[in-house]
Amino acid sequence: MKLSTRGKYGLYAMVYLAQKAGDGPQSLKAIAELGLPDQYLEQLLGSLRRAGLVNTVRGAQGGYQLARPTDQITILHIIEAMEGPLNLSECTCGEEVACPRSEGCPSRGVWEYLTSSINGLLDSITLSDMLSRTIGEKDVT
Amino acid sequence: MKLSTRGKYGLYAMVYLAQKAGDGPQSLKAIAELGLPDQYLEQLLGSLRRAGLVNTVRGAQGGYQLARPTDQITILHIIEAMEGPLNLSECTCGEEVACPRSEGCPSRGVWEYLTSSINGLLDSITLSDMLSRTIGEKDVT
DNA sequence: TCGAAATCCGATGATTTCAGTCGGGATTAA
DNA sequence: TTAATCCCGACTGAAATCATCGGATTTCGA
Numbered sequence: 001m002k003l004s005t006r007g008k009y010g011l012y013a014m015v016y017l018a019q020k021a022g023d024g025p026q027s028l029k030a031i032a033e034l035g036l037p038d039q040y041l042e043q044l045l046g047s048l049r050r051a052g053l054v055n056t057v058r059g060a061q062g063g064y065q066l067a068r069p070t071d072q073i074t075i076l077h078i079i080e081a082m083e084g085p086l087n088l089s090e091c092t093c094g095e096e097v098a099c100p101r102s103e104g105c106p107s108r109g110v111w112e113y114l115t116s117s118i119n120g121l122l123d124s125i126t127l128s129d130m131l132s133r134t135i136g137e138k139d140v141t
Numbered sequence: 142m143k144l145s146t147r148g149k150y151g152l153y154a155m156v157y158l159a160q161k162a163g164d165g166p167q168s169l170k171a172i173a174e175l176g177l178p179d180q181y182l183e184q185l186l187g188s189l190r191r192a193g194l195v196n197t198v199r200g201a202q203g204g205y206q207l208a209r210p211t212d213q214i215t216i217l218h219i220i221e222a223m224e225g226p227l228n229l230s231e232c233t234c235g236e237e238v239a240c241p242r243s244e245g246c247p248s249r250g251v252w253e254y255l256t257s258s259i260n261g262l263l264d265s266i267t268l269s270d271m272l273s274r275t276i277g278e279k280d281v282t
Numbered sequence: 283t284c285g286a287a288a289t290c291c292g293a294t295g296a297t298t299t300c301a302g303t304c305g306g307g308a309t310t311a312a
Numbered sequence: 313t314t315a316a317t318c319c320c321g322a323c324t325g326a327a328a329t330c331a332t333c334g335g336a337t338t339t340c341g342a
Contacts, residue, residue, distance in 0.1 A: 001142065001143075001144060001148070001220065001224055001227050001259075002142075002227070002228055002229060002230075003142060003229045003230060004299090004300070004301085005300080005301065005302095006300085006301085007142070008230055008248075011248055011251075012248060015247050015248060027316085027317070027318090028317075028318075029317090037301080037302060037303085039302070039303060039304080040301065040302050040303080042318080042319080042320095043301095043302090043320090045318090046318090046319070046320075049318095049319095056317095056318065056319090057310090057317090057318085058308080058309045058310065058317065058318050058319080059308090059309045059310025059311060059316075059317060059318075060309090060310055060311045060312070060314095060315065060316040060317060061310080061311060061312090061316075061317080062309085062310075062311090062316080062317050062318060063317075063318085064318090075251065075255075079142065083142055086142050086143070087143055088143060088144045089144060089149055106156050106271045106272060106274065107149075107152060107153060107156060107271070109271075109274065110152075110216065110266060110271055113266075114216075114262065114263070117262055118142075118259060118262070121255065121258055121259070122255070125251060125254075130247045130248070130250075130251060131247060133247065133250065145328090145329065145330085146329080146330065146331095147329085147330085166288095168287085168288065168289090169288075169289075170288090178330085178331065178332085180331070180332060180333080181330065181331050181332080183289080183290080183291095184291090184330095184331085186289090187289090187290075187291080190290095197288095197289065197290090198288090198289085198339090199288065199289050199290080199337075199338045199339065200287070200288060200289075200337090200338045200339025200340060201285095201286065201287040201288055201338090201339055201340040201341075202287075202288075202339080202340060202341090203287080203288050203289060203338080203339070203340090204288075204289085205289090
């Protein structure tokens with residue numbers, strides 16, 4: 001279980017934009033200075049835009065900027081925009097697939113529990129938390 | 142972020158073995174009745190054996206059985222055996238790779254926090270919990 | 283002793299996903 | 313008008329995933 005580069009780069013880009021919030025639109029080229037392949041990054045920013053997390057300004061002097069304040073964007077928003085909804089096992093995502101015996105399946109409850117726990121975890125950290133580094137106070141056991 | 146079939150099938154097989162704990166070794170064929178491709182499952186059981194989670198009895202009347210009591214095997218053990226250690230972003234796993242500016246990188250702390258939270262979550266559920274269905278009392282926010 | 287029932291294991295093949303590239307189009311400030 | 317910049321679909325190579333195959337080994341039971 002690991003994150004793809006989409007999720008990773010997407011978060012890096014969003015952190016960059018959060019740091020520059022208020023400074024006007026940031027060009028793709030500027031963001032790519034983080035060390036990310038620029039044409040690939042362009043795709044990712046497209047996903048972030050379609051998810052409503054960033055706004056774009058087209059034309060010369062254009063670029064990308066956050067669509068909302070940093071305390072209203074969570075890691076969950078970003079990861080879902082980049083990788084689609086977290087889904088550990090299909091049998092938990094509405095449509096019943098594959099599993100003919102979902103009744104009484106001891107695994108099903110676990111998938112649901114884990115999925116919602118991890119979602120909660122991701123949704124509890126905002127960009128603004130990341131910038132101010134107040135992470136780790138929360139406890140999970 | 143999703144689980145591969147390795148993790149999923151591995152857990153299903155372990156749950157099956159947990160249900161049959163004490164009934165002697167269960168053959169591959171019996172386990173595959175869950176609906177899993179048997180030759181593939183064989184590989185997976187090999188991994189579980191090498192991880193010390195199951196014992197095998199070779200020869201006629203042989204099969205697989207849990208190596209430890211059901212309350213001493215957690216989901217984390219199983220997932221790690223099947224997919225390797227959970228690792229969201231490389232830059233958190235000891236060896237420093239890729240990231241030249243790990244100092245002051247706002248993402249780094251998040252990866253570490255999330256990784257250890259999810260590990261804790263997975264490690265808090267045992268096979269015996271799954272059978273008795275006492276899951277969900279724990280709270281994560 | 284022999285055969286059937288089982289696990290063990292390395293090699294191979296099919297399919298899918300991932301990561302990244304390419305080329306051209308559209309928009310806008312200067 | 314030109315240069316900067318975003319937009320977008322198609323494409324490609326590499327890797328991972330999900331198996332399948334064929335044979336070797338071990339052991340029970342008749």
